């Protein structure tokens with residue numbers, strides 16, 4: 001396997017990001033001021049939908065065929081690729097997205113033309 005290297009900032013730091021329950025004790029002072037104490041993080045209670053791997057430095061998520069990496073199996077597939085293969089994959093994904101955006105634009109323009117034709 002190869003090291004993680006962020007394609008945006010070049011960092012080798014990888015972090016797993018998840019959204020967990022965070023609770024704080026609320027104390028209402030006699031002055032009416034509301035204060036928060038004792039932050040309690042329950043990392044066993046997490047939202048499964050938003051867990052993903054991101055660069056620990058700039059926060060950019062590495063992408064596997066255009067998708068965010070959310071589990072270890074996908075991460076291993078990603079790490080098996082050389083840096084060159086990853087750059088190629090990212091370029092292909094960008095090209096595909098560009099093509100999709102272009103064909104969507106053409107479709108919208110075609111619709112517009114059809115609407116104009118009917119008038």
Ligand SMILES: [Zn+2]
Nearest residue numbers: 006009055058
């Ligand atoms: Zn980065």
